[in-house]
Amino acid sequence: MISIRTWAVAAGVALLLMAALVGFGNFAAIEGLVTWGDAGKTAQDIAASEGLFRAGVASLFLVVVLDVVIACALYRVFTPVDRTMSLLAAAFRLVYAAVFMVALGYLLDALRHVDQQVLSDVEAFSDLWTAGLGLFGAHLLLLGYLAFRASYVPSWLGILLAIAGLGYLGVFFGQDLTISTYTFIGELLLAFWLVLRGRRIPTTFARGFATADQAEDSRVG
Numbered sequence: 201m202i203s204i205r206t207w208a209v210a211a212g213v214a215l216l217l218m219a220a221l222v223g224f225g226n227f228a229a230i231e232g233l234v235t236w237g238d239a240g241k242t243a244q245d246i247a248a249s250e251g252l253f254r255a256g257v258a259s260l261f262l263v264v265v266l267d268v269v270i271a272c273a274l275y276r277v278f279t280p281v282d283r284t285m286s287l288l289a290a291a292f293r294l295v296y297a298a299v300f301m302v303a304l305g306y307l308l309d310a311l312r313h314v315d316q317q318v319l320s321d322v323e324a325f326s327d328l329w330t331a332g333l334g335l336f337g338a339h340l341l342l343l344g345y346l347a348f349r350a351s352y353v354p355s356w357l358g359i360l361l362a363i364a365g366l367g368y369l370g371v372f373f374g375q376d377l378t379i380s381t382y383t384f385i386g387e388l389l390l391a392f393w394l395v396l397r398g399r400r401i402p403t404t405f406a407r408g409f410a411t412a413d414q415a416e417d418s419r420v421g
Contacts, residue, residue: 207273211269211391214273215390221260228256229257230257230322234322239319242319243316260300261301264300267300271289272290274289274290277398289342289343289346296336299332299335300332309321310325333369336365337371340361340362340365344364344365353393361386361390362386364384368383
């Protein structure tokens with residue numbers, strides 16, 4: 201059985217990789233080619249740098265895969281705290297990943313267009329992604345609660361995660377998207393903590409987690 205320590209490190213590595221992919225895929229490859237309010241220029245720039253745009257879209261599809269990995273890994277990490285809340289947090293992230301994947305379909309449509317429809321596709325992607333951030337914010341709020349309660353995670357990290365969740369919920373309710381740039385610090389610190397300190401989670405929690413899993417399996421059986 202994979203230990204909590206292994207799941208923690210896996211989640212941390214996946215979070216860091218996801219941050220790099222989002223930075224390239226959205227902010228460099230897509231945002232860098234889009235001129236909001238100017239459909240003609242946007243279409244021209246994407247046509248001139250189609251390879252970069254395709255690479256950006258591909259990197260964001262990898263983000264969806266990583267979101268699934270992270271949801272499962274964090275569920276395992278925080279199960280000893282509260283299995284039900286951990287499952288709910290994972291469910292929010294998985295549904296968010298599904299919404300994000302649907303949003304990416306609009307970027308694929310943009311690749312098939314060579315006219316002003318391209319900007320409409322990119323705007324549809326952005327709107328749907330923003331809507332999905334409400335789910336992501338709920339995920340981070342629950343994660344913050346779990347981290348705050350976990351004796352093997354610093355309580356300040358739980359507070360920062362909850363703040364990050366509120367930031368994304370603010371975006372969902374119409375606040376400027378740039379607010380998430382500042383609240384992202386909680387997610388980033390979680391990633392580094394999992395990579396650097398995840399290996400030091402007390403083995404008693406790993407054993408307790410295994411026992412809980414076995415007990416659950418026996419009840420199901």
